[in-house]
Amino acid sequence: MITNTNPAEGMRDLTPKEVELRNYVTSIITNSYIKFGFAQIETPCVERINFLTSGDGGDNEKMLFKILKRGDKLNLEKPNELVDLGLRYDLTVPLCRFYANNRTKLPQQFKVIQVGSVWRAERPQRGRFRQFTQCDIDIIGVKGVIAEIQLILATAEALQSLSFTDFTIRINDRRILESFARYCGFDESHFGKVFIILDKLDKIGIDGVQNELQKSDFPNASIEKFIEIVKAAMNTELTTQSISSLLPNIPENVLSDLNQVIETISAQSENKFTIKLDLSLVRGMGYYTGQIFEVGINGFNSSIAGGGRYDKMIGKILNGKEEIPACGFSIGFERVLTILEEQHFKVPKSYKKIVILYSDDIVSIGELLQKAKALRDDNNIVSLEIQNKKNTKKQLENFAEQGFTTFAIYTPDTELALKELNV
Amino acid sequence: MITNTNPAEGMRDLTPKEVELRNYVTSIITNSYIKFGFAQIETPCVERINFLTSGDGGDNEKMLFKILKRGDKLNLEKPNELVDLGLRYDLTVPLCRFYANNRTKLPQQFKVIQVGSVWRAERPQRGRFRQFTQCDIDIIGVKGVIAEIQLILATAEALQSLSFTDFTIRINDRRILESFARYCGFDESHFGKVFIILDKLDKIGIDGVQNELQKSDFPNASIEKFIEIVKAAMNTELTTQSISSLLPNIPENVLSDLNQVIETISAQSENKFTIKLDLSLVRGMGYYTGQIFEVGINGFNSSIAGGGRYDKMIGKILNGKEEIPACGFSIGFERVLTILEEQHFKVPKSYKKIVILYSDDIVSIGELLQKAKALRDDNNIVSLEIQNKKNTKKQLENFAEQGFTTFAIYTPDTELALKELNV
Numbered sequence: 001m002i003t004n005t006n007p008a009e010g011m012r013d014l015t016p017k018e019v020e021l022r023n024y025v026t027s028i029i030t031n032s033y034i035k036f037g038f039a040q041i042e043t044p045c046v047e048r049i050n051f052l053t054s055g056d057g058g059d060n061e062k063m064l065f066k067i068l069k070r071g072d073k074l075n076l077e078k079p080n081e082l083v084d085l086g087l088r089y090d091l092t093v094p095l096c097r098f099y100a101n102n103r104t105k106l107p108q109q110f111k112v113i114q115v116g117s118v119w120r121a122e123r124p125q126r127g128r129f130r131q132f133t134q135c136d137i138d139i140i141g142v143k144g145v146i147a148e149i150q151l152i153l154a155t156a157e158a159l160q161s162l163s164f165t166d167f168t169i170r171i172n173d174r175r176i177l178e179s180f181a182r183y184c185g186f187d188e189s190h191f192g193k194v195f196i197i198l199d200k201l202d203k204i205g206i207d208g209v210q211n212e213l214q215k216s217d218f219p220n221a222s223i224e225k226f227i228e229i230v231k232a233a234m235n236t237e238l239t240t241q242s243i244s245s246l247l248p249n250i251p252e253n254v255l256s257d258l259n260q261v262i263e264t265i266s267a268q269s270e271n272k273f274t275i276k277l278d279l280s281l282v283r284g285m286g287y288y289t290g291q292i293f294e295v296g297i298n299g300f301n302s303s304i305a306g307g308g309r310y311d312k313m314i315g316k317i318l319n320g321k322e323e324i325p326a327c328g329f330s331i332g333f334e335r336v337l338t339i340l341e342e343q344h345f346k347v348p349k350s351y352k353k354i355v356i357l358y359s360d361d362i363v364s365i366g367e368l369l370q371k372a373k374a375l376r377d378d379n380n381i382v383s384l385e386i387q388n389k390k391n392t393k394k395q396l397e398n399f400a401e402q403g404f405t406t407f408a409i410y411t412p413d414t415e416l417a418l419k420e421l422n423v
Numbered sequence: 424m425i426t427n428t429n430p431a432e433g434m435r436d437l438t439p440k441e442v443e444l445r446n447y448v449t450s451i452i453t454n455s456y457i458k459f460g461f462a463q464i465e466t467p468c469v470e471r472i473n474f475l476t477s478g479d480g481g482d483n484e485k486m487l488f489k490i491l492k493r494g495d496k497l498n499l500e501k502p503n504e505l506v507d508l509g510l511r512y513d514l515t516v517p518l519c520r521f522y523a524n525n526r527t528k529l530p531q532q533f534k535v536i537q538v539g540s541v542w543r544a545e546r547p548q549r550g551r552f553r554q555f556t557q558c559d560i561d562i563i564g565v566k567g568v569i570a571e572i573q574l575i576l577a578t579a580e581a582l583q584s585l586s587f588t589d590f591t592i593r594i595n596d597r598r599i600l601e602s603f604a605r606y607c608g609f610d611e612s613h614f615g616k617v618f619i620i621l622d623k624l625d626k627i628g629i630d631g632v633q634n635e636l637q638k639s640d641f642p643n644a645s646i647e648k649f650i651e652i653v654k655a656a657m658n659t660e661l662t663t664q665s666i667s668s669l670l671p672n673i674p675e676n677v678l679s680d681l682n683q684v685i686e687t688i689s690a691q692s693e694n695k696f697t698i699k700l701d702l703s704l705v706r707g708m709g710y711y712t713g714q715i716f717e718v719g720i721n722g723f724n725s726s727i728a729g730g731g732r733y734d735k736m737i738g739k740i741l742n743g744k745e746e747i748p749a750c751g752f753s754i755g756f757e758r759v760l761t762i763l764e765e766q767h768f769k770v771p772k773s774y775k776k777i778v779i780l781y782s783d784d785i786v787s788i789g790e791l792l793q794k795a796k797a798l799r800d801d802n803n804i805v806s807l808e809i810q811n812k813k814n815t816k817k818q819l820e821n822f823a824e825q826g827f828t829t830f831a832i833y834t835p836d837t838e839l840a841l842k843e844l845n846v
Binding site (some may be wrong): 004005006007008011012013014015016018019020022023034035036037039040041042043044045047048065066067068070071074076079082083085087097098100101102105108109111117119121130131142144146147149150153250260267268272313355359362364365368370373376380381382383384385386388398399402 | 427434437441442443445457458462463466467468469490491493505510518521523528530534535542545553554569573685690691776788793796799804805806807808819821822
């Protein structure tokens, strides 16, 4: 007997309506990338504990769900040996293991999409769940910016197929950020901290950034130069030309690559979306090594997709020697769902959803089933339900709420009269 | 750095080919049921530990993956309090919780399909995995056999859509089995054990069944009568008429319900599949209360779907009082995949899968992207890949193996020449 029927803390049950929307979004996104030649893989939800606690997962490792060893008697003297497995907290770390494990069988240019659940024991709060869906898309093995270009184009295509029409892609390069910090005279060891503060520009404004830099005891001259350039960048339509007059120390190839991506994407966008250089774009993760990007739906606050190049991470996890070029995008799957729900998005349908009510003392089930089959063969959804004769009106209202569009009341030896259901 | 890149013991990585087939099978199955008016739900993979160890899961509870408590310092003095959660081992127990939790919002006749991963720490062996997919379909709230009929028809439809054309549905009723055991004079307390032995008929034959009954020290007279009737049932085309001459104590309504299901399904089958009464069909689970069924693909040994009515289980888990009628089917998802793979099944495709090779010193990326887009707009898959000029032939062979059907080598300012790729 169940005393508490709620899902476990931070977990959720998904209703038919929610599952329908999630399945729709999943299929639109995966099909968009598959049309660009991406292949879908899956890794197990459970991984070895040492692999999930290697440090590559950053703060996520603190939110790990750990799985108790089975079989042998547990050695309670050694708490560290109680567990051998854990639930994955992202799809990136498992991708690296997958790549290592299957490398000889994989194409040299591995274009891959993953959609799957991940688990993090975050403090439960409204709209945050401990099991949620991630959607990662990566190109492994391609050095040139054709990888970035394909990723951005395929992502734009996916968002457009989801009926997002008004979005902006912001782009920057980690190496530009480094040139920037170097140009202002910050010490190399402080770059990370400077970028973290710059990343908050959206939230705390230019004065806030200045304050936080000052609190960190960086040299005043560096801070002044830094703030001045941020202000200048904010006040102009920044281009790869204008940025090099602000920061003359950016390497030539970084600028020409960036220029190629921006020009190519702009040309392909057919004016349906915008791409623009943003010197304040940082992207939190330290593993990025080249271009970084973030997509925002205009009119909605947070970004719904982001990514960048991370040429060192896979090699480091694999064997610590090789450099394996890689570039990836992550679509904020749950964020996409939230926005679609806020917009009262309706999953497009090409069929009727019909309910046929029948009397519970029916004798001619065969005839009823034949009629239902004919409607189904005509590509409709057909559900048979016992008529509530005491309150058919209320019953039909409930079906309308469940998404049924059409109804009929079955009478033996009579043509079915289909009628529209109005909510 | 990863030292062991294999998935954790008993877990597996799924390659693009495998994911494609799984996605195809999932969509065919779910769409078949959705056309019959079923709604898809999802429950979290993680449930509270007390709910997974209540006894309702039988032997599966012994194979539980348990999750360590987080946050507080663990109390190693009390090993039973180390865990608070576990991974679900089936979809039935979570469905009961879902039903209880959402009951007021659900339609009175709740027709539901679930497809999802479950986890069991079984001894690893070839073809058995510790994470695998289950597919359960249930109708909750319908007393009459229209539930059984709809479930069987929808399941037959799903199997036919998966190109299984030659299958047999065996049907029986738990109440017939009880009449049978009672008629032979077995003690009521031994019914369960008698059924478990009968269930092995397929594997150990009639002599094996007789032996095992004798070993269990049941009365000889009962065993003789029992074996005689099993033999008689095996030697005739059993019908609801002929069975009542073998077992005159079967309640009238049980036989007429069974007759209605068999007659109705036969009439609807259009001779594409067979349904037949089988007195030796038991279905292991003790919770069944009425009709039970099992589907086998002719020519393959084990069954690929099965189910039955379980009117007492949900009520018992919910509050121990109410009886909530329920009838369900489970499709052996992994078994379906194995059979399709054995048959070298190919996922049907309505598009070309094209790879365009380009030179890595390309300057006219824009033109290349435009050509790719045009082919994509024509509903093809188009992947851009750097040409391996040293061994293009080998490279193309690899693409053919990945499922590409067509290729072209890009030359600026020249029409793309699409050519077929042969494996």
